[in-house]
Amino acid sequence: MMNADILDIAKFAVDQCLKAGATQAEAGVFSYKSYLTRFANSEIHQNVGEENSTLRLRFVLRKSISVITSNSLEEKAIGDLVERAKRIAELQTEDPDFVSLPEPEPIEPISGIFVKDTAECEPMERAEIAKSLIERAHQFKEVEAVAGNCSTTIIEAAIVNSLGLEARASATVARLRSNVIASDGTSMGYGFAETVSRDIKDLNPEGIGEEAARRAVESLHPMRVEPGEYEVVFLPYAVATAMFYLSYYGFTAQSYQDGVSFVCDYMGKKAFAESVNIWDDGRDPRGLAFPFDMEGVPKRKVVLAKDGVPTGLLYDSYYAHKEGKKSTGHAGPFIGAFPAHLFMGTGDASVEEMIQETRKGILVTRWHYVRVVHPRKAVVTGMTRDGTWLIENGEVKGPVMNMRFTDSMISLLANVEAVGKEAKTLPFRMEPSSFRVPALKSKKFRFTGVTEY
Amino acid sequence: MSLDPSVAIEEAKSAGADYVDVRLVRITEESILVRNGKLRGVLSNENYGIGIRVLLDGSWGFASTSRVDKENVRKISREAVKIARASSLVKKRRVRLAPVEPVEDSYSTPIKEDPFKVSLEEKISLLLDCDRVMRSKGEEIRVTEASMRAYKEKKVFASSEGSLIDQKIVWCGAGISATAVEKGEVQRRSLPASFRGDFATAGYEYIRSLNLLDLAPKCAEEAISLLSARSCPSGFLDIIIGGSQLALQIHESCGHPTELDRVMGSEASYAGTSFLTTDKLGKFRYGSEIVNLVADATVEKGLGTFGYDDEGVPAQRVYLVKDGIFTGYLTDRQYAAELGLDRSTGAARASGWNRIPIVRMTNINLEPGDWDFEELISDTKDGLFIETNRSWSIDDRRLNFLFGTEIAYRIVDGEMKELIKNATYTGITYEFWRSCDAICKGKYWKMWGTPNCGKGEPPQTMFVGHGCSPARFRKVRVGVGGL
Numbered sequence: 023m024m025n026a027d028i029l030d031i032a033k034f035a036v037d038q039c040l041k042a043g044a045t046q047a048e049a050g051v052f053s054y055k056s057y058l059t060r061f062a063n064s065e066i067h068q069n070v071g072e073e074n075s076t077l078r079l080r081f082v083l084r085k086s087i088s089v090i091t092s093n094s095l096e097e098k099a100i101g102d103l104v105e106r107a108k109r110i111a112e113l114q115t116e117d118p119d120f121v122s123l124p125e126p127e128p129i130e131p132i133s134g135i136f137v138k139d140t141a142e143c144e145p146m147e148r149a150e151i152a153k154s155l156i157e158r159a160h161q162f163k164e165v166e167a168v169a170g171n172c173s174t175t176i177i178e179a180a181i182v183n184s185l186g187l188e189a190r191a192s193a194t195v196a197r198l199r200s201n202v203i204a205s206d207g208t209s210m211g212y213g214f215a216e217t218v219s220r221d222i223k224d225l226n227p228e229g230i231g232e233e234a235a236r237r238a239v240e241s242l243h244p245m246r247v248e249p250g251e252y253e254v255v256f257l258p259y260a261v262a263t264a265m266f267y268l269s270y271y272g273f274t275a276q277s278y279q280d281g282v283s284f285v286c287d288y289m290g291k292k293a294f295a296e297s298v299n300i301w302d303d304g305r306d307p308r309g310l311a312f313p314f315d316m317e318g319v320p321k322r323k324v325v326l327a328k329d330g331v332p333t334g335l336l337y338d339s340y341y342a343h344k345e346g347k348k349s350t351g352h353a354g355p356f357i358g359a360f361p362a363h364l365f366m367g368t369g370d371a372s373v374e375e376m377i378q379e380t381r382k383g384i385l386v387t388r389w390h391y392v393r394v395v396h397p398r399k400a401v402v403t404g405m406t407r408d409g410t411w412l413i414e415n416g417e418v419k420g421p422v423m424n425m426r427f428t429d430s431m432i433s434l435l436a437n438v439e440a441v442g443k444e445a446k447t448l449p450f451r452m453e454p455s456s457f458r459v460p461a462l463k464s465k466k467f468r469f470t471g472v473t474e475y
Numbered sequence: 476m477s478l479d480p481s482v483a484i485e486e487a488k489s490a491g492a493d494y495v496d497v498r499l500v501r502i503t504e505e506s507i508l509v510r511n512g513k514l515r516g517v518l519s520n521e522n523y524g525i526g527i528r529v530l531l532d533g534s535w536g537f538a539s540t541s542r543v544d545k546e547n548v549r550k551i552s553r554e555a556v557k558i559a560r561a562s563s564l565v566k567k568r569r570v571r572l573a574p575v576e577p578v579e580d581s582y583s584t585p586i587k588e589d590p591f592k593v594s595l596e597e598k599i600s601l602l603l604d605c606d607r608v609m610r611s612k613g614e615e616i617r618v619t620e621a622s623m624r625a626y627k628e629k630k631v632f633a634s635s636e637g638s639l640i641d642q643k644i645v646w647c648g649a650g651i652s653a654t655a656v657e658k659g660e661v662q663r664r665s666l667p668a669s670f671r672g673d674f675a676t677a678g679y680e681y682i683r684s685l686n687l688l689d690l691a692p693k694c695a696e697e698a699i700s701l702l703s704a705r706s707c708p709s710g711f712l713d714i715i716i717g718g719s720q721l722a723l724q725i726h727e728s729c730g731h732p733t734e735l736d737r738v739m740g741s742e743a744s745y746a747g748t749s750f751l752t753t754d755k756l757g758k759f760r761y762g763s764e765i766v767n768l769v770a771d772a773t774v775e776k777g778l779g780t781f782g783y784d785d786e787g788v789p790a791q792r793v794y795l796v797k798d799g800i801f802t803g804y805l806t807d808r809q810y811a812a813e814l815g816l817d818r819s820t821g822a823a824r825a826s827g828w829n830r831i832p833i834v835r836m837t838n839i840n841l842e843p844g845d846w847d848f849e850e851l852i853s854d855t856k857d858g859l860f861i862e863t864n865r866s867w868s869i870d871d872r873r874l875n876f877l878f879g880t881e882i883a884y885r886i887v888d889g890e891m892k893e894l895i896k897n898a899t900y901t902g903i904t905y906e907f908w909r910s911c912d913a914i915c916k917g918k919y920w921k922m923w924g925t926p927n928c929g930k931g932e933p934p935q936t937m938f939v940g941h942g943c944s945p946a947r948f949r950k951v952r953v954g955v956g957g958l
Contacts (some may be wrong), residue, residue, distance in 0.1 A: 058933055059561070063740045066562040070933070071538040071554060072829040074524065086514075092521040093541045103521075110517045113595045115603070117513045145536075145561035153565045169743035171932050201744045280618045281656040357508075357515060390747075393866040395879045396897065396958055398661040403877045403899075403956065405870040407747075426868075426875055426901070428956035451934065470955045471901050473875035474750075 028053055029190045031077065031095055032182040038104040039081050040184055044111070046082035046123045048183040050316060051075060051095070055141075058173040059148035064156050066149060078316075080183075081107035082123065086114035121343035126187040129320045132311045135454075136176075137221040140194035143174045151198065151227045158231035159202050164211070164239045168231070170200035174222055175453055181318030189318035195310060195453050196222040200230050201408060204238035210475060211244075211421065213237030214259065214388055214408035218310065218449035218456065237387060237409040244421040246472055247412055253383030254434075254467040255376045255413065258446040261366060262457035263389040263404075265300065266450065268431045269361035271397050273300075273326045273334070275341035276358035284400040284432055285332045294330040294435035299367030301325045302336060304351060308447060309363045310456035314351060321351040321363070330435075336361055355452070362455040369441025369460065376440050376463040378416040384425065384469065385411040385418060395428065403428040405473065426471035437465045478543050480633035483527045486552035488635060492529035492536075492559065494572070495552075496634040498785060499525050499543070500828035505591065506624040509602040512610060517595065524828035527555045533569025534562035539829040573811035573819045575788050577637035582782020583645075585775075586678030590625035590647040593679045598623055602649075605691040609653045612695035615702060618654035618663075619695070622671050623647070623682060624926070626938070630785075630828075638787040646778055646938060648674030648924055649682045651691055655698040662701035662896060664881055666690040668719040669864050674924030674938065675776040697882060697894075704896040707883060709954030713855050714900055715947045717862030720880050722923035722941035725839050728904040729761075729768050730939065732873035733795045734822075734930075735804040736834040739813060745932050747871025750904070751801055753814060761801040762908030767842040768796040770805055772821060777838035777940035778924030779824075785832035788821040795839065799909070807834050826935035833931050838922065840942035844914025851913050851947055853889035859953060860884045860891060860945075861898050869904075877901040877955060897958035900951050910949040919944035 026034075028051040039047030053075040060068040077100065078091045088110035092103050156168045173196070180190040199216035215233035217225060256264070270277075277283035284293075304321025305311050314320050317339055324334045337345075338353035354360025377385065384406070392404035405424050412419045442460030449456055480497040487495040504520040525548055526539040536559025538551045602621035609619040625647040632640040650672015652665035667673045667685055675681045716724065731737065732749040740748060751759070762768075772780055772790035781790055786808050795803045806816065807823035823832035852860070866879035883898035884891045926938040 056933065057558075060744065060932055061565060062743050063567065064565075065567040066565045067535065067741055068831060068833075068932075069534075069536055069558045069562040070831055071558055072933070073539070073551075074541045074829060076522075087516065088519070089516050090519040094521065094523060106519065110519065110595065113599065114517065115514045115599070117515070119513065145558045146564065149561040149564040156565060167740055167743065169740065171744055173933075199744060203740075203743065280654070282618070282654065282661050287659060390871055391868045393868045393879075395866045395899065395956055396661070398656075398659060399958070401956055401958060403866065403868045403879075405868065405875065407871055424870055424875075426870075426877055428877065428899070468956075471875050471877065473870045473872070474903070475872060475874075 028178055028180040032180045035077060035079055035100050036182050036184055038101060039079065042104050042108045044081050045084050046184050048080040048123050050078040050179065050181045053178040054175065056175040057148065058171055059152055060171040061152045061156065062169040064168045066152055079103060079107050081111045083111040085116035085118060085120045086111050087117065087120060088114060119344050120340065123183045123185055124187060124317050124319045124339040124349055125185055127320055129189050129313050132305060132313050134307060135193040135220060135311055137194045140174050140196045140220060140222040141176045143222050148172045151225060155200055155227035155231035158228040159235035162235045162239050164204040164206050164242065165202055165235050166205040167203040168200060173197045177454055183318065187318045189314045191313050193312055193454050194220055196225055197449050198225040198227060198230050200234040202234040202238040204242055206242055209243045211238045211241030212408045213241060216448060218447060241409050241421040244423045247422045249425065249469045249471050251466050251468050253380045253465050255373065255380060255383060255385045255461065255463045257387050257461050258448065258459050259388045260386045261459040261462055262448045263392055264431060265364045265366055265457055265459055267392055267394060267402055268400065269326060269364055271394050272400060273336055273361065274359040275335045275337045278335050279341060279344065282397045284398055288332045290331065292330050293332055293432055294327060295438040296330045297369050297441045298327055298330045298435050298438055300327040301365050302361050302363050303365055304363040309458050310454040312454050315353040316355060317353040319349045319351040319353065324350050364457045366459040368443050368445050370443050371440035372443060373461050376461065377413050377418060379440065380413040381415060383413040385413055400431040401429065402431060423475055424473045425469045427467060428470040429468040434464050434467055439463050439465050478548060480631060482545055483525065483548050483552045484633060484635050486549040487527060487529045487556055490553045490556040492531050492556050494530035494635055496528050496632065497525065498630055498632050498825065498828055500628065500630040502827060503627045507598055507602060507622060509606045509621045511619055512606055514599055522827065526828045527552050528831055529555045529559050530570055531556055531559035532563055534559050534566050535570060536562055537831045570809050571812040572808040573816060575808060578787065579639045581641040583643040584676045586645050588679040590679040591627060601687060605651045605687050608691035609651065609695040612692060613699050615655040615657050615699045616653050616695050617656040621651045623649040624671065632785065632787050634787055640783050640787055642782050644676060644781055645678065646674055646676045647679060647682055648672050649685055649687055651687055651694050653695040653698040655702050657702045660702050662698050664694050664698035665863055666694045668923060669881060670927065674778050674926050675922060676778060676780045677776050700894055701882065701896045704894040706958055707895050707898040707954040711950045712953050713858035713947060713949050714951045714953065715851060715855060715858060715860045715945055717945050718921050718943055719923055720862050720864050721943045721946060723864045723867055724878065725841055725941045725943060726925055727867060727869045728873060728876055729795060730836040730839040733804050734834045735806045735810040735814060739810055746930055750872045750874050755801055757802055759801040760799055760909065761796045761905055762799040763911045764799045765844055765914055766796055766799045766908050766911050769794050769840050769842060770820065770822065770837050771840055772837035774838050774922065774942065777922050778926065779837035779939040784821045784823045785825045786823040788819045791821045793820045805834050805836060807832060810834060824937055826937055830935045835937045836928065836939040838940035838942060843917040843920045843944050846913045846915050848915050848919055848945055851915060852886060852891055855886045855947065856888060858886040859895065859898060860886055874903050876904065898953065899955045900953045901955050902951055907948060907951065910951065911946055912949055913947040915944035
C-alpha cells in the first residue's frame, strides 16, 4: 500500500479492524517530508532530510481501547498490526469513561495552507537562505558567530473512523530562526529572531539576520542587576512561551478535571487584567491553521480568557464525553487536549510606549527552559535569554545578565498594564502548531536569580 | 533488517561522497498506562527505517526514509549527497573525523527476561494493583498513575571505512505516582522516581526488582501528608540530596555542559552552549576534591549502556571531573578531531534512523564517597533532605539552575524531623559542586535511568543513565519562589 493515497490506507485499516471484530475503529495516517538546514559558527554544520509515514490505529472493543502505531504501511503489515491491536484490546479492562469515538462532522477545507514552492524547496534554496541570513548578520562588525536553522515540512494527514468520519488535509510549513553571538573582545552579546510561514518565499532571511544581530550587539557588556520584583516588558517571543505553559497546564480539560489547573479556582472569575484575551483557533489563517485535530474533529475556536476572565477549556473527545460535551477539536498526539493555535488579543501600545511607561523594569526577549513549579498556582521558573535589558525612568539603560524568574503567571497577567498593538506569528515545535501574540507589559514579576552572562 | 547496507554506501560513494555511514534501525516500544483505576492505554509502536550520512568535500549531508526498498534507498543516498553539496555553500572549514578502527562485531543488552514476552495480563495486573492500593489511601488522592515502558532497538551500523556492527539494545522500567488535592493545594508523589519511574538496560527482571506494589502505600500516604506539611523555608541551608534528584542534578549541570558539540557552538540555536569552554580543560575547579564524575557507557544496567555508539566507536569509561577538576568531554568523532583528541570518547548517539548522531550523554555517574547515610544525617546540624524531582530549569550555558522536588525533610541537630513541601533550591553549577563535602558509600550507590533527554534540531529524545549515592552540599539557597 506504500503508493496508495493516505486516505485509502486509513480506510483500509479501519475496514480491517471492523473485520477483526472491533466495535469501533479509527486510523490516522500521518505523512511527513521534512528538511532542516542547520547552521552554527556561521556555517552549515548539519543538513538533514526525512520522509516518514505513520499509521496510528485505535481499536475499540466496547469500552476497551488499544492504540498502536507503526511506520510500515504494507498491506500485510497493516493486517498484522490490526491483529496485535485486537489482542491488546481484548486484554484491556473496560474504561467506563469511554463513550465513543467522535461522530463525523463537516470539515471546511482551509485554503492556502499548502504552498508548492515550500513543498518543492531544494537543499540549495535553504542553503542560500542560510547564507543570506549569515551574511546580513555579519554586516554588524561585532558579530562573531551566527547559528540557526531553516526548515521546510510537508505534513499530510488522513483520519478515518468507523462512524463515517473522514478527514484529509495537507499543509506546508517553512521556518527560520537565528541565534547570533556578538563579541568585542571583552564581552559577549546574544540575540535571537524567528519567523514562520506557509511559504518559503516569506522568510526574509536578511530581516531575521539583522534583528538577531542587532539584539546581540545591543546585549554586549551586560551589567548585573539584583534579583527582586520588577516591572517587565516581554517581547512576543517571551509571551508565546508563557501562553503555552499557561494553556497546556491550565486550559486543558484533563488538567481541570484532575483538579491540578489554576482554572479550577478561577473559572468565570476575574483572574487577569481586563486587557488579557486568550483563545485557541485552529482555523485562523494568521496562525498555522489546520482544519482538524488528531481525531479528525474540526478545529473550533475556544475563548480561554475573555477580558481577564477564564471562560473555556480545550477538549478532545474522551474528556469532552466525560462531561457530556463535544470535542473542541484539540486532540493532540498524547492523551488529552493540546493547545495548538494560541492567540492573544492585541492592545494599543507599542513596545516603545511600554518602555516609556516603565519606571524600573526588565525588558525580556525570550523565556528559556521553563518548567512548572506548582501547577495549581501556575508558578513557573525559567531564565531570560538572548537579550535582556534594564529599563529605568522610561528608557533602556543597558543590557543585563540573564535572570531567573520564579513567579505565578496568574499574577503576571493580573498585573498587565499594556498589551502590544501588533501581534507576531511564531512556530511551536510540534508542527503545524503556532502562536500569534503581542508584546506585553506587567507591573510586577519576580526575578529570583541571576547568571553570569 | 534485510537490506544490505552496502547498497547505500556504494550509491553515495558513486555520487561523490568521501565518507558514508548507514544505520538501519528498527525500534519496538510498548508503554502501558493505568490512570485512576482504569487502563488508559497500551501503546505499541514499531518504527523502521534507514539513515544515510555522507561527507562530501568536508561537508555533511543526511537523508532518511521509512521506505527501505533498494530503489528508494539508492534515491535517498543520492539525496544525502545532494544535501551535502548544498551544505558546502556555507562552509568555513572541512569536517575531519577522529580515527576509529573499523570493526565487525555485535552487541546485545544482557537480559534475563524479555519484557516483550511477559504477558500483558501480568503487566496490567501489577499496575492496576498498585493503582488500587494508592487510591485506597484516602479521598484526597485525586489522580493515580502506574505505568510501564519497554524498548527494543535493533540496529545495524555500516560505514565506508569498513565497520559493520549489529546491536540489540533493550531497556524497560516502571513507576507510580499519586496526586493529592485538598482546598486548592496539590501535592504529587512519585516512586521510585518522577516522570514515569526508573529505567535500565535490562529485562523484565528489573521491573520486578522495583517492587512497585510495596511502594504504592508509601507513595499515596506521602502525597496526602504533603498537603498539610510546612512549606520550604527560605534561606541558605545544608542540603542532602537523595539519589533520584541528584541524578537529574548531574544530568543538567555536568552531563550537558560537558557535551563538546555544545561547547563548540553547535547547539547555539536551541539548547545553548556551555560554560565549560576548552580553555578550562584540565584546570578548572568544577567541584570539591571529593567530586569525581565519569561518563561510562559500559556500566551494567545503565540506560546509556551500549556496545558501540552510532559512529561505530566502542563504549568507553572517561573521567569528566577528577578530584574536582574538569578533565574531559563527551565527544563524537568530528568534535574530538576539532579539539585535537586522538579518538572520540564514544558519545555520538541518534534517537532513530531518521536522526543524525550528535553528542549525547551515556551514563554520567558520580563516584561514591565514604559516608554512611545515617552518619551524614547525624552530622548535619541544620538542613534539608530533599528527594524526587518536580521541576528543573537551567540557563543556556548551564550555570544558574533551579530545581523543585516532590518531598523534603527538615534536619535539625542530626535528626530528620518534619516533612516539608514545595522544596526548591538554586545555585550556580560550579559553586554548588564545590560545596559538596560528603558523598555516601557504594552501598547506597544506584543507577537511575532518564529516558527523556531532549536535544537537537530536529528534536531527538535520548535515554541516558546516572549513577550516584546521596550527597551533601553546604549553604545552598532554598525556598525560592515563595510557595
